Amino acid sequence: MGTLSERILGAPAGAYVDRKVDRAYVHDGTGVLTFEAWKNMGSKGLSDPSRLSVIFDHIVPANNSMTATLQRELREFAKGSFLHFSDIGEGICHQCMSEGVVLPGEVVVGADSHSCTTGAFGAFATGVGATDMAAIWLTGETWFRVPESIAVRLEGEFLGAAEAKDIALKYVNRLGMDGGSYKALEFVGDGTGGLSMDDRLVLCNLAVETGAKTGMFYADRITMDYLERYGLSAAPQVQETCTYVQELEIDLADVVPLIALPPRVDTVRPVHDLAGLPVDQVFVGTCTNGRYSDLARFARVVKGNRVAVRTIVVPASRQVLSEAVRTGVLTDIIDAGCTIGTPGCGPCLGAHMGVLGEGEVCLSTANRNFKNRMGVGGEIYLASVATAAATALEGEITEPGVP
Amino acid sequence: MRGAGHAVRLGADIDTDVVIAGRYLRTKDRSIWAAHVFEDLDPSIAPRLSGAVIVAGRNFGCGSSREQAAIALKEAGVVAVVAPSFARIFFRNAINIGLPLIESDLSCPDGTMVRFDLNSGWVESGGNRRPVPLLSPRMLDILHAGGLVEYWKVKR
Numbered sequence: 001m002g003t004l005s006e007r008i009l010g011a012p013a014g015a016y017v018d019r020k021v022d023r024a025y026v027h028d029g030t031g032v033l034t035f036e037a038w039k040n041m042g043s044k045g046l047s048d049p050s051r052l053s054v055i056f057d058h059i060v061p062a063n064n065s066m067t068a069t070l071q072r073e074l075r076e077f078a079k080g081s082f083l084h085f086s087d088i089g090e091g092i093c094h095q096c097m098s099e100g101v102v103l104p105g106e107v108v109v110g111a112d113s114h115s116c117t118t119g120a121f122g123a124f125a126t127g128v129g130a131t132d133m134a135a136i137w138l139t140g141e142t143w144f145r146v147p148e149s150i151a152v153r154l155e156g157e158f159l160g161a162a163e164a165k166d167i168a169l170k171y172v173n174r175l176g177m178d179g180g181s182y183k184a185l186e187f188v189g190d191g192t193g194g195l196s197m198d199d200r201l202v203l204c205n206l207a208v209e210t211g212a213k214t215g216m217f218y219a220d221r222i223t224m225d226y227l228e229r230y231g232l233s234a235a236p237q238v239q240e241t242c243t244y245v246q247e248l249e250i251d252l253a254d255v256v257p258l259i260a261l262p263p264r265v266d267t268v269r270p271v272h273d274l275a276g277l278p279v280d281q282v283f284v285g286t287c288t289n290g291r292y293s294d295l296a297r298f299a300r301v302v303k304g305n306r307v308a309v310r311t312i313v314v315p316a317s318r319q320v321l322s323e324a325v326r327t328g329v330l331t332d333i334i335d336a337g338c339t340i341g342t343p344g345c346g347p348c349l350g351a352h353m354g355v356l357g358e359g360e361v362c363l364s365t366a367n368r369n370f371k372n373r374m375g376v377g378g379e380i381y382l383a384s385v386a387t388a389a390a391t392a393l394e395g396e397i398t399e400p401g402v403p
Numbered sequence: 404m405r406g407a408g409h410a411v412r413l414g415a416d417i418d419t420d421v422v423i424a425g426r427y428l429r430t431k432d433r434s435i436w437a438a439h440v441f442e443d444l445d446p447s448i449a450p451r452l453s454g455a456v457i458v459a460g461r462n463f464g465c466g467s468s469r470e471q472a473a474i475a476l477k478e479a480g481v482v483a484v485v486a487p488s489f490a491r492i493f494f495r496n497a498i499n500i501g502l503p504l505i506e507s508d509l510s511c512p513d514g515t516m517v518r519f520d521l522n523s524g525w526v527e528s529g530g531n532r533r534p535v536p537l538l539s540p541r542m543l544d545i546l547h548a549g550g551l552v553e554y555w556k557v558k559r
Contacts, residue, residue, distance in 0.1 A: 016539060029428060029429075029469070030468060030469070030470070032429075032431070033470055033471070036431065037551075037552050040552045040556070041552050041555040041556055042555070042556045043555075059429065066429055066430060067429045070429060070430075070431070111468060112468050113466065113467050113468040113492055115468075127468045127492050128468065128492060128495060129468050129469075129470040129473075129492055129495060129496035129499060130468075130470045130496075131470060131496070131499040131500060131550065131551045131552060132495055132496070132499055132551070134551070134552070135551055135555060138555060143541065177416050177462055177465055178416070178461060178462035178465065178488060178490070181462065181488060181490065181491065182491050211462060211465060211490055211491065213491055264416070349425045350424075350425045350426060351425050351426060351428070351429070368420075368466065368467075370418045370420040370421065370466060371418075371420065371421055371443055371444075372420065372421075372424060372443040373420050373424075373425065376424075376443070
């Protein structure tokens with residue numbers, strides 16, 4: 001009997017455990033440091049390379065000679081070993097891992113803070129740093145302190161124009177930027193049954209914005225159906241009686257379109273309160289909201305119209321891009337005047353394409369709005385895809401209409 | 404592990420983007436991270452970090468998993484960071500590169516000498532000594548080795 005984290009890690013909350021990891025991945029940013037640290041550890045060995053991945057997503061394609069040279073070294077190593085290697089254009093690491101790789105009950109570590117995303121499958125998925133990852137390359141395992149868990153109880157159904165991102169902003173606001181520190185968020189309650197895998201990935205993605213170690217859903221019929229599309233099967237996870245250190249209840253019917261004000265993810269207001277604020281750029285994409293369902297929702301609003309402000313749309317993966325091409329969603333987006341980027345993180349981290357100028361404002365579907373993150377002197381507001389679409393058409397922050 | 408340094412006071416929720424901005428990450432030259440540490444928060448902080456103990460508010464190191472944030476502080480000469488709480492990835496990263504972190508809501512003016520002993524578990528400033536939670540034996544071993552790279556070098 002226990003929380004999902006306790007069951008997967010096999011020990012009660014508070015215990016320290018050494019656990020073999022089922023999946024471990026780095027990207028072009030953290031991978032360079034991981035490779036250096038691993039070499040400096042004095043071993044040429046990789047423990048079970050079949051579990052290890054290198055996925056280029058942060059600056060793709062490379063923006064200058066320095067980045068290109070760093071990527072070349074890591075690429076040559078990754079191709080020459082037995083790692084799974086995804087070069088530029090395959091997509092964001094968390095999205096790639098969610099496309100038929102991560103399974104319920106697995107222990108998953110990524111050298112990126114948003115590795116909590118694939119907790120949506122009922123996996124214990126969390127982020128680590130580069131040197132931690134180097135030791136995982138070496139030994140195939142790492143240590144964890146089994147987290148206490150917070151129940152985020154979702155009840156009811158959506159009404160109006162709200163979407164999963166708005167629930168996420170709501171719980172981040174309620175818990176605050178460190179309200180989940182060292183803990184796991186378990187999303188439970190009847191309302192979870194109405195949430196798609198894409199919705200669940202959004203909710204788990206923002207867990208780290210409360211400081212949480214991971215966000216998790218119990219694998220159920222929706223998880224099974226999603227995995228079946230990739231030819232995978234897994235057993236559902238049934239909730240057991242367990243102890244939560246805190247319970248947070250959210251009635252989905254009460255959720256309205258929300259927006260996080262710079263520079264904190266937990267400073268959240270109804271979009272209505274900010275309506276009319278001019279923006280210079282709209283960005284739709286990232287590991288939060290760059291999935292096919294996001295692009296399709298965005299396209300439904302902008303189809304046949306023209307965006308009033310520069311708008312960058314970046315598919316989260318090659319699969320997403322390919323599906324958007326096949327269904328015509330991408331054509332609708334392009335015809336509305338949007339710019340399409342290579343599948344990857346896009347402007348989110350402020351390292352290339354779409355960086356903001358001094359005093360510019362961006363409405364972004366990403367998960368972070370820290371000071372100067374997307375460019376020195378720029379300001380980032382975080383909101384849902386529906387809010388981004390309405391805002392792109394008006395050129396100012398606009399409440400989305402009911403779909 | 405024992406140490407001492409002058410206090411450099413910072414607020415709560417210091418995120419890793421303001422410790423070292425994304426635009427400086429793509430290099431192996433660690434001195435670049437030290438040169439730009441806290442640049443977006445306040446450029447006057449970096450020159451005061453040599454031999455310093457940062458005394459900050461809660462949730463220090465929130466945000467990105469970028470280990471460069473911990474490395475930048477160490478390269479700039481920071482001896483230790485004291486805060487009531489740390490973000491968990493930053494906490495692991497700091498220990499893994501051999502930068503001591505001390506969980507305490509120590510309150511002291513900027514510039515005061517701060518002393519600490521992680522083996523017996525205390526931190527003090529201005530004659531006021533307070534106990535701090537002990538690190539696990541493994542974390543202490545990693546810190547004493549100088550970081551996880553050195554720890555594994557010896558273990559192999």
